[in-house]
Amino acid sequence: MQVLRNSIMLLATLLLIACSASNTPEKVAEKYINAVLANDIDGVMATLYIPADAVEGQESLMRGKLTILLTETSTRAISFGGVKDVSYSSAQYNTDKTRATVVATIRYKKDSSADKNEKIKLIKTDDGWKISL
Incomplete structure (x- = not known):
């Protein structure tokens, strides 16, 4: 009985972790901006929505x-003393x-x-939220 209860608790915990808000629009936008500021093209590309029917x-x-x-963007950030x-x-x-x-x-x-406001548009896909350019 103890093993069954522990197994159910483990499954419930895993389900909660899997359903956590790690792929919210805000989190994806943050990953995107962090990749842009780090000059990380692979990180940027990983956040983008590229349609399956793309040319x-x-x-x-x-x-x-x-x-x-x-x-x-990197040059501009450097000229402004970096990102605060x-x-x-x-x-x-x-x-x-x-x-x-x-x-x-x-x-x-x-x-x-001056502060820079960046409006980030996202689309929900089968793989979660992605940046829509």
Whole structure:
């Protein structure tokens, strides 16, 4: 009886862990922004929604363009003294909760630099939430 009870408790715990909020729009937006700020193209690509019916070579094209944008973003952050902190809004969902928007506010270390608000659009997929460009 003890073994059965322990097994049920273990399964319940695993179920709760599996259903935890590790793939919320806010968490995916945070992973995306962290990857952008770290100039991590693989991390950025892992968060993106690329449709199954995408034209062949579209992912490579996106990777190339995003690599250039990451370099520009990194240069801007350095010119503003680096990133002080990043905060995220709560997700705003569409009516059927298949799309969401999160706003990331990036504050730089130089007091003279303005905060940057980044509006991040997400889409719910079979693999969880992904960034929709």
